[in-house]
Amino acid sequence: MEGTWWAGLTAIGSLLALAYYAFVVAPARLHRWRCEGLRAFARLIELRTQGRYGKSEPLTQIAHAVALRLRLPLHERRRMELAIYLRDIGMVAIPYATLNKQGALTCAERVLLDRHAEISASITEQIPGLWQVAPLVRMHHVVYSEHPDAPLSAHILSALDDWLRIAQHADADAAAAVLKQGIGTRYHPLVVQAILDELRQRALDRRNRLARSAALWL
Amino acid sequence: MTKRKRFWVWFCCLTGVSTILLFWAGVPLLQQHLWSVFGGVVALALLAELLLIRSPLRPEYTDRGLWFSVSTPIVVATILTYGWQFGVWLDATISLLAGLFTAQLKNTHPRWALVNTVQSVPSAGAAGLTVVALQWEPASPAGLFTLPAIVLALLVYMVVNTLLVSVTMSIVEGVRVPWVLGQTALSLPRDIALMAPISYLITAALAAYGAVGLVGVLAPYLALRQAFVIGARQQELYHQTIRSLGFLVQRTHPYTGGHLQRVSRWARRVAERLGLPPDRCELVYEAALLHDLGKTVIDERILNKPSLLSREEWQEVKKHPQLGAEILSNTPFLSTILPWIAMHHERPDGTGYPFGLKGEQIPLEARIIAVVDAFDAMIGGEAPNQKRTHRRSMTLEEALAELERCAGTQFDEQVVHIFKQVVQEWQHQRVAGASV
Numbered sequence: 267m268e269g270t271w272w273a274g275l276t277a278i279g280s281l282l283a284l285a286y287y288a289f290v291v292a293p294a295r296l297h298r299w300r301c302e303g304l305r306a307f308a309r310l311i312e313l314r315t316q317g318r319y320g321k322s323e324p325l326t327q328i329a330h331a332v333a334l335r336l337r338l339p340l341h342e343r344r345r346m347e348l349a350i351y352l353r354d355i356g357m358v359a360i361p362y363a364t365l366n367k368q369g370a371l372t373c374a375e376r377v378l379l380d381r382h383a384e385i386s387a388s389i390t391e392q393i394p395g396l397w398q399v400a401p402l403v404r405m406h407h408v409v410y411s412e413h414p415d416a417p418l419s420a421h422i423l424s425a426l427d428d429w430l431r432i433a434q435h436a437d438a439d440a441a442a443a444v445l446k447q448g449i450g451t452r453y454h455p456l457v458v459q460a461i462l463d464e465l466r467q468r469a470l471d472r473r474n475r476l477a478r479s480a481a482l483w484l
Numbered sequence: 485m486t487k488r489k490r491f492w493v494w495f496c497c498l499t500g501v502s503t504i505l506l507f508w509a510g511v512p513l514l515q516q517h518l519w520s521v522f523g524g525v526v527a528l529a530l531l532a533e534l535l536l537i538r539s540p541l542r543p544e545y546t547d548r549g550l551w552f553s554v555s556t557p558i559v560v561a562t563i564l565t566y567g568w569q570f571g572v573w574l575d576a577t578i579s580l581l582a583g584l585f586t587a588q589l590k591n592t593h594p595r596w597a598l599v600n601t602v603q604s605v606p607s608a609g610a611a612g613l614t615v616v617a618l619q620w621e622p623a624s625p626a627g628l629f630t631l632p633a634i635v636l637a638l639l640v641y642m643v644v645n646t647l648l649v650s651v652t653m654s655i656v657e658g659v660r661v662p663w664v665l666g667q668t669a670l671s672l673p674r675d676i677a678l679m680a681p682i683s684y685l686i687t688a689a690l691a692a693y694g695a696v697g698l699v700g701v702l703a704p705y706l707a708l709r710q711a712f713v714i715g716a717r718q719q720e721l722y723h724q725t726i727r728s729l730g731f732l733v734q735r736t737h738p739y740t741g742g743h744l745q746r747v748s749r750w751a752r753r754v755a756e757r758l759g760l761p762p763d764r765c766e767l768v769y770e771a772a773l774l775h776d777l778g779k780t781v782i783d784e785r786i787l788n789k790p791s792l793l794s795r796e797e798w799q800e801v802k803k804h805p806q807l808g809a810e811i812l813s814n815t816p817f818l819s820t821i822l823p824w825i826a827m828h829h830e831r832p833d834g835t836g837y838p839f840g841l842k843g844e845q846i847p848l849e850a851r852i853i854a855v856v857d858a859f860d861a862m863i864g865g866e867a868p869n870q871k872r873t874h875r876r877s878m879t880l881e882e883a884l885a886e887l888e889r890c891a892g893t894q895f896d897e898q899v900v901h902i903f904k905q906v907v908q909e910w911q912h913q914r915v916a917g918a919s920v
Binding site for chain 2: 276280281284285287288289292293295296299300302303304305306307309310313314358359361362363366393394395
């Protein structure tokens with residue numbers, strides 16, 4: 267009889283472990299695996315545009331933190347991460363000369379470049395497991411005043427994409443100023459607030475870390 | 485013997501074995517009057533069979549692959565509770581019913597339902613007879629001894645089933661038996677670890693409450709299915725990534741389209757001939773498909789230039805192996821093929837690029853890709869727009885002679901030797917009317 271109890275407990279324990287694996291561990295691993303694959307696409311665009319577009323590494327971290335601040339659910343955060351890797355994939359269809367042109371673009375070239383979101387979305391739609399990411403990719407440059415009802419994750423992508431591009435060339439303060447200027451017109455107010463809070467928090471953390479290491483030295 | 489004939493001989497053998505087993509099991513089963521239990525178990529197992537999971541085997545297969553269900557734990561549980569005869573009949577019934585239903589749903593030929601049935605009956609029979617050999621007492625209370633018996637029965641069932649399925653696949657799809665076995669053997673311990681607790685639970689439920697007990701098993705059963713679905717999806721994602729990157733290279737530079745497909749197939753064949761393990765051969769196929777990935781980040785005006793390239797332009801083109809590796813550098817699951825892509829333009833005499841490595845310093849896989857890539861570039865594509873823009877294409881014999889001439893300096897001697905054999909065999913086959 268004692269043996270039966272043990273066996274029963276083992277079976278229930280195994281089943282709990284199985285359920286945990288099936289609904290928590292395995293989906294997380296699947297998502298990581300998928301992101302690793304898509305990183306190749308983002309890197310490809312980064313190399314093709316000499317670092318101007320497609321950058322994903324700094325963006326995924328900060329976007330995740332901002333999404334947490336805005337309490338986006340897990341599935342939406344994951345969808346947003348996939349969209350970060352795929353957002354500029356449409357650049358493969360744009361001629362190399364246009365992408366890497368020194369100086370100002372002509373009107374036609376600008377129109378061509380602006381189509382990349384649409385092309386990226388149509389490429390994403392073709393990949394069977396990623397069709398649900400396509401709307402987010404299509405809207406990654408969404409303007410708040412034109413589409414105020416777009417998903418919050420699209421607004422995060424739009425604001426962060428611009429922030430990253432400006433922060434790369436100018437300093438971080440200038441980038442934050444651009445975001446502030448666009449509140450309510452170009453960018454979603456809640457999203458800008460969350461981004462600014464996150465940046466402030468990061469700066470504070472960095473300063474604290476520095477102070478701690480300085481204290482250690484002294 | 486033709487493929488068709490081989491298939492029918494194999495099918496008849498399986499049918500013979502299955503018929504004998506079913507007849508042997510059926511006579512004592514009729515006297516037991518277990519109809520209500522049989523109906524309940526069939527209903528649950530049918531549900532499991534119908535929620536099929538597809539496991540893709542190769543990147544080039546788009547809609548094919550190995551379909552498998554998770555009805556095995558139910559069959560094993562019934563073997564332990566009601567005896568092996570019950571298990572064999574249960575497996576036959578559900579395989580046939582689910583197969584016919586799936587055929588209707590997916591518009592496939594109903595004969596596959598029969599093929600599946602005659603494959604699963606011997607597997608269930610083998611598992612059942614193992615349990616009999618262990619002198620397991622049917623319908624005994626669920627004790628500690630049950631779990632090892634379940635694990636053993638699952639192992640026997642899956643090994644026998646995998647063997648039979650691999651032989652069928654090797655006949656129908658032309659893939660090699662050891663390769664299919666290698667693909668499935670890796671996941672065997674994980675599959676058994678997932679199935680054994682479920683099987684134990686079903687055994688306990690059947691022993692305590694009969695068919696009614698199965699209702700309580702439904703929830704954990706769906707959890708098990710979810711685990712399998714995710715495993716299969718992971719494999720699918722891997723292939724999808726490779727396929728999508730391959731398409732991207734093809735679309736960005738159309739002249740490389742057919743080239744990539746041919747180079748990958750040749751490269752895999754050469755790797756097989758050189759005696760590399762089956763999973764390594766698959767990796768060679770994938771690396772060959774992606775070897776020109778770096779070209780997607782080079783200016784198209786240089787790549788598609790009809791005249792000769794200037795020194796600066798040539799320097800730019802020479803960067804593509806490293807750029808290809810750089811693209812994949814953040815993707816850990818492709819890290820094995822990364823050096824092969826980076827070194828597919830190295831030469832044994834040390835005059836290659838980008839690193840100028842010599843002989844054995846260059847991985848064998850990269851040497852294979854180098855030979856096959858150069859050969860296909862020399863003979864050019866079949867459609868006019870697939871021909872290389874800055875070169876006249878050679879005949880097959882001219883290209884082979886050129887490879888031979890450069891063996892030892894530009895190309896690896898051993899690889900060239902094997903590749904020549906592969907091409908000659910292919911030519912013979914083509915003359916005989918078969919395609920690659």
